[in-house]
Amino acid sequence: MSVEIPDKLYFKIGEVSKLASVAPHVLRFWEGEFNEIQPKRANSNQRLYRRDDVKVILQIKSLLHEQGYTISGARKYLSEQKKVRETLQAVTDSTYLKTIKKELLAVKDMLQEKS
Numbered sequence: 726m727s728v729e730i731p732d733k734l735y736f737k738i739g740e741v742s743k744l745a746s747v748a749p750h751v752l753r754f755w756e757g758e759f760n761e762i763q764p765k766r767a768n769s770n771q772r773l774y775r776r777d778d779v780k781v782i783l784q785i786k787s788l789l790h791e792q793g794y795t796i797s798g799a800r801k802y803l804s805e806q807k808k809v810r811e812t813l814q815a816v817t818d819s820t821y822l823k824t825i826k827k828e829l830l831a832v833k834d835m836l837q838e839k840s
Contacts, residue, residue, distance in 0.1 A: 728783055735765070735773040745782050755785055758796050761803055 728744055742749045752772075756762045761781045764772040774782070781803070788799040 730776060730779050736779055738772045741774050741779055745786050747786060759785060
């Protein structure tokens with residue numbers, strides 16, 4: 726199931742409900758069950774979902790409705806997936822920093838040779 730998310734900054738609960746094909750009360754329930762869904766509140770106290778929230782909601786719907794996960798199983802899956810992303814990011818950052826350090830040391834050596 727591939728849903729095209731419109732190019733917008735914020736989505737109202739009705740829009741997200743239509744995109745995910747679930748009722749608004751389901752979205753409100755999922756907010757309480759999954760920490761990954763954190764909509765902002767407008768001055769009128771209306772929920773405003775970001776694009777990342779919508780992606781998570783679509784993933785949760787897939788886990789629960791298509792793949793047969795329970796709520797706690799889906800919560801655990803998302804938590805493990807977050808840990809994997811954080812680990813990959815840390816490795817990427819570490820490699821990136823090592824590359825920068827190596828390049829800076831090379832620049833330092835070139836500057837020392839010129840003096």
